[in-house]
Amino acid sequence: MSAPDWPRHAGPAAPTLADLDARVTECRACPRLVEWREKVAREKRAAFRDWEYWGRPVPGLGPPDARLLVVGLAPAAHGGNRTGRIFTGDHSGDVLYAAMHAVGLTNQPTAVHRDDGLRLIGTRITAPVKCAPPENKPTPTERDTCRPWLDAEIELVRRSLRAVVVLGGFGWQALLPVLADHGWTIPRPRPRFGHGAHVELASVRPGGSLHLFGSYHVSQQNTFTGKLTPAMLEEVLAAAARAARL
Ligand code: SF4
Numbered sequence: 001m002s003a004p005d006w007p008r009h010a011g012p013a014a015p016t017l018a019d020l021d022a023r024v025t026e027c028r029a030c031p032r033l034v035e036w037r038e039k040v041a042r043e044k045r046a047a048f049r050d051w052e053y054w055g056r057p058v059p060g061l062g063p064p065d066a067r068l069l070v071v072g073l074a075p076a077a078h079g080g081n082r083t084g085r086i087f088t089g090d091h092s093g094d095v096l097y098a099a100m101h102a103v104g105l106t107n108q109p110t111a112v113h114r115d116d117g118l119r120l121i122g123t124r125i126t127a128p129v130k131c132a133p134p135e136n137k138p139t140p141t142e143r144d145t146c147r148p149w150l151d152a153e154i155e156l157v158r159r160s161l162r163a164v165v166v167l168g169g170f171g172w173q174a175l176l177p178v179l180a181d182h183g184w185t186i187p188r189p190r191p192r193f194g195h196g197a198h199v200e201l202a203s204v205r206p207g208g209s210l211h212l213f214g215s216y217h218v219s220q221q222n223t224f225t226g227k228l229t230p231a232m233l234e235e236v237l238a239a240a241a242r243a244a245r246l
Pocket of ligand 1: 024027028029030033034057129130131142145146147149
């Protein structure tokens with residue numbers, strides 16, 4: 001497999017989600033992010049010096065017939081960028097997977113490494129930017145450069161998708177235009193991001209409407225300060241799971 005490069009990776013025509021997930025790990029389209037993810041992987045955090053860091057794009061996780069999609073921001077430098085699996089190996093993931101397990105969306109409450117047996121139930125998790133960015137802040141150009149991967153991913157799960165939980169305003173802003181391009185109607189004025197936000201988007205393509213939910217991101221900044229508590233997150237995830245009929 002040759003490495004996709006911008007603009008060659010635009011509209012990656014992967015026939016299956018598994019194929020897409022494999023292809024995205026080869027992407028080197030964002031020079032700043034490639035340099036950062038590889039630098040972090042070389043230098044490592046002292047606590048993880050025995051790890052062989054992943055240091056590549058981190059694909060989404062979950063089955064192709066998912067009814068619920070959880071959308072974050074980007075992999076963490078010493079989380080997904082270390083373990084190679086989204087939200088795995090850091091505090092944000094600890095909070096997210098514990099809440100998902102509490103409402104029946106995973107088979108276990110923890111995510112430590114790629115082969116720990118974690119299974120998502122009717123749910124896929126992804127991010128609009130698939131490489132770890134410095135200070136968790138991708139640029140608008142990097143977000144837009146990564147969009148073809150998200151576009152292709154949404155298209156491959158669109159048929160079964162009934163609900164989305166977006167973690168944070170960055171993901172919300174990145175996802176709305178993608179949903180519009182895939183046949184869901186975005187009301188005007190555009191729905192605003194907020195914790196507990198909920199709007200049902202009608203579909204102009206065959207298939208059902210889509211329930212869009214907002215939640216504060218599971219960042220340490222939010223969870224350590226109590227801005228986002230486990231109960232708050234579980235409430236949004238449970239509502240989305242009900243909307244998705246999971
Ligand atoms: S952020 Fe997306 S487009 Fe940019 S290098 Fe990573 S996978 Fe490729």
